[in-house]
Amino acid sequence: MTVRLVGLGSELRGDDAAGLLVARRVRVLTGGRATIDEVSDDLDGLIQALLGDGEVIVVDAVRSPGMEGEILTLDADQVGPGETGSSHGLGLAEAVGIARALGGKASLHLCGIRGRDFAVGAPMSREVTHACARLAAAIARLLEVPVCA
């Protein structure tokens, strides 16, 4: 069974780059062997991944009360619609909803890193940077292990 990692985010919005940073770090740690997509403003790539078979791990920054840098695992149902930093108002919830409505059967695992500053042009916070490194290491270990069908 294939496992695909999708990192979501925007390089221009501070902690919102977390998903991209994790994806790039995992690419390095796995020597380019893992199937990794970076999805910035356009969630079409995520929809395409969810329409395939296998498993999809999505990493994104999370905006919610709590400690910055905390790593969360989420159900797709926990992702709220509406507020996104991405283009054309298609957020993660909409992308998942479209893929499911079209019969996409890929198993979806959501990993979030709680961010603090999502302002345009803001640098990534230290807590989130450290969390990206920890999560990337954990995912790289996971991807190196054969997945049971």
Next chain:
Amino acid sequence: MNDRTERIHVGALARVEGEGALNVRVRDGSVEDVRLEIYEPPRFFEGLLRGRSYLEPVDITARICGICPVAYQMSAALAIEDACGVTVEGPIRELRRLIYWGEWIESHALHIYLLHAPDFLGCDGAVELARSHPDLVRSGLQLKKAGNAILELVGGRPVHPVNLCVGGFYRAPTRTELRSLLDPLEKARKTALATVRWTAALDFPDLRIDAELVSLATADEYPLLDGRIRSTGGLDIPVSAFGRNFTEEQSAYSTALWSSHRGQPYLVGPLARFTLGHARLSGDVQAEARAAGLQGGCRNPFQSIVVRALEVMEACTQALRIIEAYQEPDPPHLEVPPRAGIGHGASEAPRGLLYHRYRIDAVGRIEEAVIVPPTPQNQRVIEGDVRWVVESGLDLGHEQLAWRCEQAIRNHDPCISCATHYLRLEVDS
């Protein structure tokens, strides 16, 4: 609505790119005020570029927008090359047109299918549309994928392509690599044709925009990359005269600058391109336009969904033609030595005319940058459309009227993130 003051407030517009809100005030049955409020933080790109190398705007301005980066890269490159006295022609220009057509395909497909179609098919959004019309949404995703494939192969990646530079490209794809796009593009063209036909059958409110329509124009190509600036009001000027003919001003309630021509609002984008350039579409696309009832142009913003579908069909046709005739440019880019001066560049982003101007010094440092995206140029016309919707829909319930107002804005596929960058910042304290 009755004889008292009513307010329609849409706090966050749905299915548009970026963050904006709408406020409408109606008093005693008359529309007093319509404000499209852009509250996305300004991007300061024009200020950011000052002091940078003349080779950098192609990469930096691509970050202004995630859905139309190629448009920024093209207008930036054209302006820099103009300043340095270099003209790109031949196979490099054809490769530029190919990647630009790819962007039109993916941007228009996203808008037609996931953002605009729900309005016409009674759906709240793309998820509901995927449930009620799954084959339609699959078609849209297939079209988008074909457009993204062009960007990825020619540009290096589908978002913020990295292979474009001043003078052309860092690497030109081989003929074999490009021919791998033929099959998906043939399928995309068939889907685009089907898109024209089903959108042409939709019901459209009868609205006519009387504002002047403005687009690029050349003698023998549908407006895309360079040319002169023409309008339905008789304007025919070189791109270098843009600043003398179009003015920008700050709005009190928006972080986007507003544009006018001779003090009046004007419209850029698919309706303008189609009305001014329809005779330069491919023959079969022209035939489909006539079959759709759009001969001679289109001034109904609700029918922009049909015009975008025609443009996708044209983009697929031209992309196939370019690939079939492709000669690998060698070298992949021209050398562009820096030269002190001012350069102007314009191209047709999916949403309309996108103008760049740069002043650079003798060693290639940028001293001044001006970027005028399409959406702020259209903002006043968009507000006028909303005013018409409210005036003609005062007997509707509040919720339905608010939705109609949002639809009127979505007709124009505004790119709010592109719109909000400017240099002047005044702080009252």
